[in-house]
Amino acid sequence: MKAIKKKKIKVPRTNLLKMIEDLEMCQVTIYNALAFRSNSMDSIRVREEAMKHYGGVMTYETIFE
Secondary structure, three states, X not given: OOEEEEXXXXXXXXXXXXXXXHHOOOHHHHHHHHOOOOOOHHHHHHHHHHHHHOOOEXXXXXXXX
Protein backbone atom coordinates (compact mmCIF):
# COMPACT_ATOMS: atom_id res chain seq x y z
CA MET A 1 0.00 0.00 0.00
CA LYS A 2 1.26 3.45 -0.94
CA ALA A 3 0.29 6.79 0.64
CA ILE A 4 -0.11 9.79 -1.66
CA LYS A 5 -0.74 13.38 -0.56
CA LYS A 6 -2.99 15.37 -2.87
CA LYS A 7 -3.32 19.14 -2.70
CA LYS A 8 -6.73 20.76 -2.56
CA ILE A 9 -7.94 24.27 -1.83
CA LYS A 10 -11.02 24.43 0.37
CA VAL A 11 -13.29 27.48 0.12
CA PRO A 12 -16.39 28.16 2.25
CA ARG A 13 -19.58 27.30 0.31
CA THR A 14 -20.96 30.86 0.31
CA ASN A 15 -17.67 32.22 -1.01
CA LEU A 16 -17.50 29.44 -3.59
CA LEU A 17 -20.85 30.44 -5.08
CA LYS A 18 -19.75 34.09 -5.15
CA MET A 19 -16.47 33.08 -6.78
CA ILE A 20 -18.29 31.21 -9.56
CA GLU A 21 -20.38 34.31 -10.22
CA ASP A 22 -17.51 36.84 -9.99
CA LEU A 23 -15.04 34.92 -12.17
CA GLU A 24 -17.76 34.06 -14.72
CA MET A 25 -16.64 30.44 -15.03
CA CYS A 26 -18.68 27.27 -14.83
CA GLN A 27 -18.85 25.30 -11.61
CA VAL A 28 -16.90 22.33 -13.01
CA THR A 29 -13.97 24.57 -14.00
CA ILE A 30 -13.77 26.02 -10.50
CA TYR A 31 -13.99 22.63 -8.78
CA ASN A 32 -11.34 21.09 -11.05
CA ALA A 33 -8.99 24.02 -10.49
CA LEU A 34 -9.39 23.88 -6.69
CA ALA A 35 -8.72 20.13 -6.72
CA PHE A 36 -5.61 20.59 -8.92
CA ARG A 37 -7.09 18.39 -11.66
CA SER A 38 -6.21 20.99 -14.29
CA ASN A 39 -3.30 23.37 -14.70
CA SER A 40 -4.39 25.92 -17.31
CA MET A 41 -4.00 29.68 -17.00
CA ASP A 42 -7.63 29.90 -15.84
CA SER A 43 -6.99 27.24 -13.19
CA ILE A 44 -3.98 29.11 -11.85
CA ARG A 45 -6.06 32.31 -11.71
CA VAL A 46 -8.88 30.52 -9.86
CA ARG A 47 -6.46 29.14 -7.24
CA GLU A 48 -4.81 32.54 -6.71
CA GLU A 49 -8.18 34.29 -6.36
CA ALA A 50 -9.45 31.62 -3.96
CA MET A 51 -6.45 32.02 -1.68
CA LYS A 52 -6.31 35.85 -1.79
CA HIS A 53 -9.94 36.96 -1.85
CA TYR A 54 -12.33 34.12 -1.00
CA GLY A 55 -10.95 32.56 2.19
CA GLY A 56 -9.37 29.53 0.53
CA VAL A 57 -7.19 27.22 2.62
CA MET A 58 -4.64 24.80 1.14
CA THR A 59 -5.13 21.27 2.44
CA TYR A 60 -3.42 17.96 1.79
CA GLU A 61 -5.46 14.78 1.66
CA THR A 62 -3.72 11.47 2.20
CA ILE A 63 -4.93 8.74 -0.12
CA PHE A 64 -3.85 5.12 0.21
CA GLU A 65 -3.46 3.11 -2.98
